[in-house]
Amino acid sequence: MYSIGDLSRRTGVKVPTIRYYEQMGLLEAPERSEGNQRRFAKAELERLAFIRHARDLGLTINSIRQLIDLSGHADRPCADADRIAKEQLASVRERIAKLQKLEEELERIATCCTGETVGDCYVIRALSDHSLCGHEH
Amino acid sequence: MYSIGDLSRRTGVKVPTIRYYEQMGLLEAPERSEGNQRRFAKAELERLAFIRHARDLGLTINSIRQLIDLSGHADRPCADADRIAKEQLASVRERIAKLQKLEEELERIATCCTGETVGDCYVIRALSDHSLCGHEH
DNA sequence: CCTAATTGCTCTAGTGACTAGAGGTTCAAG
DNA sequence: CTTGAACCTCTAGTCACTAGAGCAATTAGG
Numbered sequence: 001m002y003s004i005g006d007l008s009r010r011t012g013v014k015v016p017t018i019r020y021y022e023q024m025g026l027l028e029a030p031e032r033s034e035g036n037q038r039r040f041a042k043a044e045l046e047r048l049a050f051i052r053h054a055r056d057l058g059l060t061i062n063s064i065r066q067l068i069d070l071s072g073h074a075d076r077p078c079a080d081a082d083r084i085a086k087e088q089l090a091s092v093r094e095r096i097a098k099l100q101k102l103e104e105e106l107e108r109i110a111t112c113c114t115g116e117t118v119g120d121c122y123v124i125r126a127l128s129d130h131s132l133c134g135h136e137h
Numbered sequence: 138m139y140s141i142g143d144l145s146r147r148t149g150v151k152v153p154t155i156r157y158y159e160q161m162g163l164l165e166a167p168e169r170s171e172g173n174q175r176r177f178a179k180a181e182l183e184r185l186a187f188i189r190h191a192r193d194l195g196l197t198i199n200s201i202r203q204l205i206d207l208s209g210h211a212d213r214p215c216a217d218a219d220r221i222a223k224e225q226l227a228s229v230r231e232r233i234a235k236l237q238k239l240e241e242e243l244e245r246i247a248t249c250c251t252g253e254t255v256g257d258c259y260v261i262r263a264l265s266d267h268s269l270c271g272h273e274h
Numbered sequence: 275c276c277t278a279a280t281t282g283c284t285c286t287a288g289t290g291a292c293t294a295g296a297g298g299t300t301c302a303a304g
Numbered sequence: 305c306t307t308g309a310a311c312c313t314c315t316a317g318t319c320a321c322t323a324g325a326g327c328a329a330t331t332a333g334g
Contacts, residue, residue: 057242058236058239082247085243088247089240089243092236092239095236099229099232102193102229103233106229109222
C-alpha cells in the first residue's frame, strides 16, 4: 500500500496531479486509511506509470481514458489502440512541421538585427511587415 | 475607420479574439460610434496584423506586450527585442527536439502492433512498460 | 421610411491539464 | 506525547481563446 506521496515519488507525477487524474476518472478511487487518506495498491502504481508515459507522449486525457477502457477488454481487437497511436503520430508530425517553419522564420528575424535602436530594429520591422517573411503562413 | 468585422476580415483574427486582445491591453480601446460600436483606425489594423504575426510565430501575449511597449520607444536599444526573438527561437527548437523524440517512439509503437486483440496489443504493452522504450524520456 | 438580416455589444462560463492557496486533519518519528 | 511533515477538500487561477445568452445598432432592400 502506497500513500499518495509514495506514488508521486515513484512515478514523478505531482501529488495534486494524481488527485486530478482520479477526479478525471483515469485512476479509480483508491482505498482509504482510517483517517481518510488515499492508500494505493500496486495496480494503481502501474496504471499511473502508464498514464505518465502516455502523457509524456502527448496523448490527451481523453485518449488515455479510451486506452484504459480498451485495456480492460483484452479480447477486443486492438485496432482502436492502433488508431489512437497512429493519430497521435500524425499530430506530432504536423506539429513538428509547423514548428520547423517557425524556426526558419525566427532564425531569420533573430539573427539579422543589425540596428542599434528599436527604431530600425529588424525584429520589430519583421513582425510589423509580413511581406518581409520568407514564405506564407 | 473599420468596424470590428472589417478588421477581422482583413487580418484573419476572429472578432471575439480582437475584443480579447483589447481587454488584455494589446490593442488600445478604439473610438466608438454613436451607437457604441468600435471604430478602428489604420494604425490599429497594422498593430493587429503585428499581433497576429507574432502569435503565429508562437510568441505569448506577454512577449507581444513587451514588444509593443518597446516599439513605442524608437530610441531605445533593440537588445530587448532581439532577446525576445532569440528566446522564442530557443523555445521553438526545444519543442522540436522533444517532439522528434516522441515521433520516433510513437513510430515504433504504432507500426509494430501485430497482435489481433487488445490482450497482446503492442501499443498498450508499450505504454504500460516503459522498458520497451528505445531511449529514456 | 420601414423592416429584416446582419453585425455589434457586454457578460458569463467553458476548454485542457494542471497549479496554487486556504484552512483544516492525520500520520510517523523521536 | 509532541511536533512537523504529509495529507485532506475546496476554490480559484493559469493561457489564449471560444461559446452562448440576451440585447442594441447598423445596413441593404423594397
